[in-house]
Amino acid sequence: MSTAAKKRTSSTRTAAPRNGNVSAPVQAPTSQSTSGYDVEKIRADFPILRQKIRGKPLVYLDNAATTQKPQAVINTITRYYERDNANIHRGVHFLSEHATEEHDEARATIQHFINAADSKEIIFVRGATEAINLVAQSYGRAHIGAGDEVLITAMEHHSNIVPWQFLCDEKGAKLRVAPINDAGELLLDEYAKLLGPKTKIVAVTHVSNALGSITPLREMIELAHAQKIPVLVDGAQAIPHLKVDVQALDCDFYAFSGHKVYGPTGIGVLYGKAALLDAMPPYQGGGDMIASVTFEKTLFNKLPFKFEAGTPDICGAIGLGAAIRYVEGLGIDQISAHEHDLLAYATEKVSAIPGVRLVGTAKEKAGVLSFLIEGIHPHDIGTILDQEGIAIRTGHHCSQPVMQRFDIPATARASLGLYNTRDEIDALAAGIEKVREVFA
Amino acid sequence: MADLRDLYQDVILEHSKAPRNFRELATANHKAEGFNPLCGDRFTVYLDLDGDSIRDISFQGSGCAISKASASMMTQSVKGKSKAEAEKIFGRFHEMVTGHTHGDQPDLGKLTVFSGVSEFPVRVKCATLAWHTLQAALEGKQEAISTE
Numbered sequence: 278m279s280t281a282a283k284k285r286t287s288s289t290r291t292a293a294p295r296n297g298n299v300s301a302p303v304q305a306p307t308s309q310s311t312s313g314y315d316v317e318k319i320r321a322d323f324p325i326l327r328q329k330i331r332g333k334p335l336v337y338l339d340n341a342a343t344t345q346k347p348q349a350v351i352n353t354i355t356r357y358y359e360r361d362n363a364n365i366h367r368g369v370h371f372l373s374e375h376a377t378e379e380h381d382e383a384r385a386t387i388q389h390f391i392n393a394a395d396s397k398e399i400i401f402v403r404g405a406t407e408a409i410n411l412v413a414q415s416y417g418r419a420h421i422g423a424g425d426e427v428l429i430t431a432m433e434h435h436s437n438i439v440p441w442q443f444l445c446d447e448k449g450a451k452l453r454v455a456p457i458n459d460a461g462e463l464l465l466d467e468y469a470k471l472l473g474p475k476t477k478i479v480a481v482t483h484v485s486n487a488l489g490s491i492t493p494l495r496e497m498i499e500l501a502h503a504q505k506i507p508v509l510v511d512g513a514q515a516i517p518h519l520k521v522d523v524q525a526l527d528c529d530f531y532a533f534s535g536h537k538v539y540g541p542t543g544i545g546v547l548y549g550k551a552a553l554l555d556a557m558p559p560y561q562g563g564g565d566m567i568a569s570v571t572f573e574k575t576l577f578n579k580l581p582f583k584f585e586a587g588t589p590d591i592c593g594a595i596g597l598g599a600a601i602r603y604v605e606g607l608g609i610d611q612i613s614a615h616e617h618d619l620l621a622y623a624t625e626k627v628s629a630i631p632g633v634r635l636v637g638t639a640k641e642k643a644g645v646l647s648f649l650i651e652g653i654h655p656h657d658i659g660t661i662l663d664q665e666g667i668a669i670r671t672g673h674h675c676s677q678p679v680m681q682r683f684d685i686p687a688t689a690r691a692s693l694g695l696y697n698t699r700d701e702i703d704a705l706a707a708g709i710e711k712v713r714e715v716f717a
Numbered sequence: 718m719a720d721l722r723d724l725y726q727d728v729i730l731e732h733s734k735a736p737r738n739f740r741e742l743a744t745a746n747h748k749a750e751g752f753n754p755l756c757g758d759r760f761t762v763y764l765d766l767d768g769d770s771i772r773d774i775s776f777q778g779s780g781c782a783i784s785k786a787s788a789s790m791m792t793q794s795v796k797g798k799s800k801a802e803a804e805k806i807f808g809r810f811h812e813m814v815t816g817h818t819h820g821d822q823p824d825l826g827k828l829t830v831f832s833g834v835s836e837f838p839v840r841v842k843c844a845t846l847a848w849h850t851l852q853a854a855l856e857g858k859q860e861a862i863s864t865e
Binding site (some may be wrong): 660686 | 720721723725730754755757759782785833837
């Protein structure tokens with residue numbers, strides 16, 4: 278919203294309910310500090326972290342599954358439903374106009390966060406999964422035919438495998454998989470060999486959710502572009518940890534979920550280069566995505582609305598905007614540095630425990646520590662840690678091919694967020710010792 | 718830790734480390750596969766059925782301590798029993814691990830070590846995976862069964 282619009286809003290609406298903290302305006306993060314990253318102060322922004330679980334302070338290390346929400350996001354959502362709720366793009370009334378402005382503003386916030394060239398390149402979707410399905414169904418069905426190939430890697434989440442399998446099955450195309458080494462690093466030479474005239478799209482994760490490996494995106498994208506092959510990046514696990522600049526990366530599509538970057542569930546983003554999106558057929562039909570409809574012919578709306586059929590998750594988008602502003606307030610580079618230190622500390626601490634083996638030891642990693650304890654199934658590790666108030670994920674992490682690659686049924690995975698501390702890593706290490714005691 | 722010991726009783730830990738009847742059964746005339754997609758547990762139950770009675774039973778596969786110990790103790794408890802008796806034991810076992818017992822603890826002998834599972838609802842699937850697989854084998858189902 279412009280400054281003028283803000284002024285108008287505040288002077289025009291006088292009877293809006295304001296009760297206590299709930300409808301207070303969105304605060305800037307309280308944790309900015311010139312002297313460095315004050316994690317204790319940051320933790321105070323997250324009400325959920327104040328509670329005890331099974332009598333112990335909550336140690337939340339399941340951030341790769343979903344992240345907790347700062348007060349600023351919770352307040353934004355509450356305030357939206359208390360004061361601003363209206364449908365967007367169609368009302369002439371005050372609230373509709375206001376909600377539309379806030380929704381537009383969220384899109385602009387996200388555009389700047391990932392450095393997209395234009396806000397029309399930001400498509401709101403339900404999450405990274407829907408974003409990838411959109412590209413597979415729209416771009417994919419238009420450009421991929423019998424005998425063509427889709428190239429992915431061996432460390433994709435199921436949501437960057439299955440949509441391409443649907444497409445390949447329908448079109449008689451082939452899914453090719455670039456291999457990884459035992460550390461969980463992409464083999465760039467093998468990847469390069471798999472690129473060829475039949476390759477019609479590359480779909481690759483930015484950070485592996487099961488292993489934490491950061492993929493060599495710049496090199497991969499350059500190699501693909503040298504053969505005029507577009508690249509989709511699954512950024513679900515990168516967006517909370519790393520600075521993402523879609524123009525510097527030069528990726529053609531970038532997908533992520535809001536709830537993994539401290540925003541609400543049910544909202545996510547597909548970034549796409551305008552020229553590609555413009556040429557793509559719509560994904561779903563309905564309201565908002567049309568310019569005009571008769572029973573004979575429908576004209577589609579312009580970007581980004583062409584891909585946003587139906588009333589969108591308005592509050593979700595605005596909530597995601599608040600989450601991004603919160604992250605920007607702390608600084609993504611500062612968050613990244615904090616988490617990098619913490620991951621190094623956790624790696625050292627956990628791998629020093631006898632019987633523990635790390636899965637995923639790539640040189641470049643972000644946010645994820647997957648591990649096994651000799652003779653103890655990850656599911657049992659998860660249950661015992663839970664009794665200590667420690668939340669981790671156990672299982673295949675929706676990456677069964679990764680588990681097959683390492684010939685293991687599952688792993689225990691601790692994953693980091695901007696609010697985690699060294700004390701919490703110590704609690705994890707103590708918890709792992711307890712697991713070993715139970716099974717001694 | 719008291720709660721945890723209710724779940725991970727010594728007998729359970731012992732069976733998970735040294736499961737009984739943990740092999741392929743050469744004489745098997747029925748078998749079924751069970752899979753828990755949530756945690757990747759996978760077991761095959763082999764049966765040597767003599768008419769209505771379970772002459773021999775074994776299992777193979779991998780899973781957590783609870784699922785493995787449950788499979789191991791299941792093979793011991795149903796060996797030599799009729800199909801109907803095995804079904805009845807499973808019924809009572811299921812009631813116990815889901816906390817749906819009526820009044821007294823059911824007479825399940827050694828299997829009562831699994832009563833602590835009822836305090837850990839997400840682990841019920843682990844405790845019952847082998848039993849569901851046995852049921853499928855008894856019914857002669859061809860498809861792999863899944864707890865999801």
